[in-house]
Amino acid sequence: MTDLKKLYPCGKVGRRRFLYQTAGGFLGTAISSLFAAENDAGGKLSAARLPGEPKAKSVIYLFMCGGVSHIDTFDPKDNKFAGKLMDAVGFGDNLAEMKRPVIPCLRTFKQYGQSGIPVSDWFPNIGGVIDDIAVVRSMYCHQTNHFPAVLEHATGKPLRQFEHPSLGSWINYALGTANKDLPAFVNIGRPSSPVQLTGGYLGASYAATPFQSGDVPIPDLLPPSSASRAERDRQMQLLSELNRQFRDDYALESDIAARVKAYELAANMMLKAPAIVSFDKEPDHVKEMYGIGEKETDDFGRQLLLARRLVENNVRFIQICHAGGGNGSWDAHDDMRTHGPLCRAIDKPIAGLIKDLKQRGMLDSTLVVFTSEFGRTPWSQNTKGRDHNGLGFSSWLAGGGVKGGIVEGATDEVGYKAVESPHYISDLQSTVLNQLGLNYKKMDFVLNGRPFHLVEEGGGPITKILS
């Protein structure tokens, strides 16, 4: 057998790489990239590795589509301003200046754990694990409407001048895959926008692979019911015999080597993935921790349990989008009470995930992030709900080398603007990268002669919450 590398030092492989990069990466080709034909196990950005062992091996990134109200969850405010008019700016394309009435927060807050961090009555279970959580109360972004803010969040760029890649695909690009039977970047749940999945100019091979929770996480994973296993074995035998001549004829083509590998991987997937996604071997008390089997929490609980199983199988970045599609269901303009069912749907599963990771000794190496594209205003549009607020909102992190039970930063006394240690949205991304052992400053991709970075603004990793 001829040594391919020697013969084709920059042959077809190079050309395909080149095409990925010029044709750009789009959602349209996301699934096809499940396994890049090239061996990416080592990642593309070895120069961006930080010295030492990374704190986190995997990230579970929980994205609440539409904007969670920080004031009603993790950032309690005195109701003394309720009913007063304050200066406000309308959102989106209508930047009219106006006075808007501050509305009261109807939640009650309780101090939890040793840290005594207050959490609202919407999240009693998350309150129970607050000592593992670092709440950042001073996040901000520039955009004020959903799509631009989601874009800013996912790509670190408030405008879409180029096909910028998302956080997950940057990680995929930089680190490669740690399990050749599974993709490095998985998305579960409908996102607010496909930009949360895109590989952009890094190439489609780094985009998210959408997984569904259920028996068939990816399309065509299982043979049709009419196919018989014994017959398949015979067919595969003949297939390899009939392929032999062609594969000999084109032994120097990397496409053919990739084809061999593709069938091997497909076969591995068919064998292994169903077991990875199956909850059959999960004991009832574990399922119960995630709220599986209860009406309100079943969906999200299943997604989180699947995420834990993917972490166990070394998937690097698992993004879970909750209540996505359109503006996202967290978009509570009319009535804050619409947050209620959403909070109930995620509270128990999230607390269950953190407890489960901890009892398995996995929390130290798994970073859990909770965020949405922005928060909500202290005032209403003369409703019982709250408007979009990018000027100040809360995100939180747990595990993966993050200190638990601390609060970082603060908003002003009504909860409108981040005033103490403000963190631009990209600080969340650089923190994630830092914990994965990546130097965000050295992660670049040269497009049209200009280097682009995921993080081009902000103060870098939120060091105060890191252990």
Place this chain on the structure above:
Amino acid sequence: MLSKPLTVLVTVALILSAQTPPPAKPPASVRKPAAAPAKPAPKPTAKPALPAATSAKDDEKFAQRIAKLWSLQPVSKPEVPQGVTASTNPIDAFIADKWREKGLKPVGPADKATLLRRVTYSLTGLPPTPAEQDAFLADASPDAFHKVVDRLLASDQHGVRWARHWLDVLRYTDADAGMPAANGIYYWRDWVISALNKDMPYDEFVRAQLLGSRYKEHTTVTATGYRVRVPGPQEDTFALGFLSRASLTGDDKEQELSLNTVETVSTAFMGMTVGCAKCHDHKFDPIRQRDFYAMKAIFDPLVVKTVPLATPAEIFLNGKLVEEYRKKKEPVDAAIEKMIAAYRERLYAERVAELPTDVQAVIKKAERLRTPAEQKIADDYYPILRIDPSKIKEVMSPEEVKAYNALIKQQNDLPKPPGLASFVTVEEDSERLKQTTYILDTGDPAHPMKDKPVQPGFPFQSSSVDFREGRREGFADWLTANDNPLFARVAVNRIWAWHFGEGLHRNTSDFGVLGSTPTNQKLLDYLAAEFVAHNYNMKWLHRLIVTSDTYKLASQADPAITAANIQADARNSYLWHFRLERLDAEPIWDTILSMAGDLDDTVGGKSFSILKPDPKRKDPPSTDPTNRRAAYMRRGYIPSTDVMANFLQVWDVDDGRTPCPIRTQTVTAPQALFSMNDELVEKETARFADRVLKEANGDVKSAVTLAFRYAVGRAPAASEMDRALTYLDSSPDRMKGFSWLLVNLDEFIFVR
């Protein structure tokens, strides 16, 4: 249709002019740019520091860039090298000259069966039928291959295949977020198919997509001495789908139509990536920020417009149906209204009463009396003042809710008359024509730089431009001029790349500094010059390319030749063998269906979807037949729901949001999963097995031969036949399993 965009536009313009006083006291503390807390307001991206009027030094720098860039130098037809080949096809002479120069040794020609399969996929995207194979293999005449090429180029399926190539570059899509042209956009796709089938010259092909039927309009003098305008062919209006597709909102608030069009036109037809110049002068290419916006000004006056396509009889019939529907619906509507009117008024009044008094005053004013700033306030409060049925239901009694729901069901159950066919085109808006185009700060339409107005124009053009006939006319004249050095070069290179998998200039959409230089510029220039001389005839170019000896080379390189060539040309840039190419998504789909005898190759029509309906939405399952060519398979992108079938995604089809110059050709596990497990494969291979058995009158051996010929265009070798027969074990039942296997063969998805 038109009045609405205009009002919005005028409003926006007034707002932008910032001369209208705010209604109440402006709160000084809340200007938007100061939004970022405790930090100086950061700008989204690097701020361009470019004056609209550039300095003389700058002018010189860009003039030098133009003088240095190979693709901007005039095309001069090179002499055909002599004495390097026995072939009379000039392509072979240029290629052989490179072999000589680089010391390369070519492989021999491909066999006839391989060549037939290659050229049939190349020109029509379909596999050759056994009958076509028989005819070609039996034809020993010297022009046997030419006859095949003529047959394929005359086939209607040729346009179906090549339209797909062009539409990839031109960003065709059936759906894009909010795209007003979505309904009827396929008429543009069908126009492209038709234009290619009737061999429309390339320059007209491009002009029609910029100008519609006006590209052929001319003035004539009648017998009685009157000058009259003769309009162009009406069907060419459908070509304007190219422009209307770019719009993403009815009122084009974000100016996507012109911004997207500049990028697509320059990428597709000029091979220039101008995206960088949206924010700053191009760092390497001779394109300034001013040039980008000068091109944008050409398309800025355009607005989308819906054109009905129904016949008068259909319109009358539809009117009747609508009237009948209305008569049935009216009493239901009235009953609903009666139930909710009082509630709505009450809730509305309550809501209004909650507002600050100055806002109340604005809301209570009649719309025509509001100032634009007041209207802005009213618009901002619209979502809050809108009283939806859900809010009304909250205050109704349970019995009322029940009665209300019953009425709504009754209303929904009335069969609605089908809509009339229509097409969304573009037209120049006289108001917009009067407006000035500005350079946009960081490309953001909300931030025009008022001190930097630009005139319509285009890159590389310092002298005055003739826009007397109209902006697009002037632009199209410049773009398609015979002496535009980019126009023909970019086109012939694309066509070459779609035949060979790679262009003579590798980066088919970047003829700029970073796109590198062609591997064989002489051949590229020769073809460009001849393309112009042959009146941009695309079928002529196809014929010249596929009948060359270069195209007919084998794809397989034996070790001795490979060893000899590997030093000089490891990546086969100089085509000493034909490149092995993976089939695109569409030919794979078409082949699986055609093998089974199930492919409906009717040309044109509505796109079909194979997506299962989203269970969360209540769309009825599509009843459109799905056994058509995959060129008609629905593609695109909508944020809230899936548009692209998994099949298209797995086989590397883009969603049409950016120009795709050449498909990525991945070889991946999900493709293997499709070939092994998808229900299409399961179903069609069963039908394929029945078909070959039937055509072979039940004889298993003949059936195997036939199956090979349908699937990979050749008869099996003796050893392959032995193995197949061992597997089949004389059992026709196993034929299905064997058919499945053929679809999973490497040879099935590669063109050798």
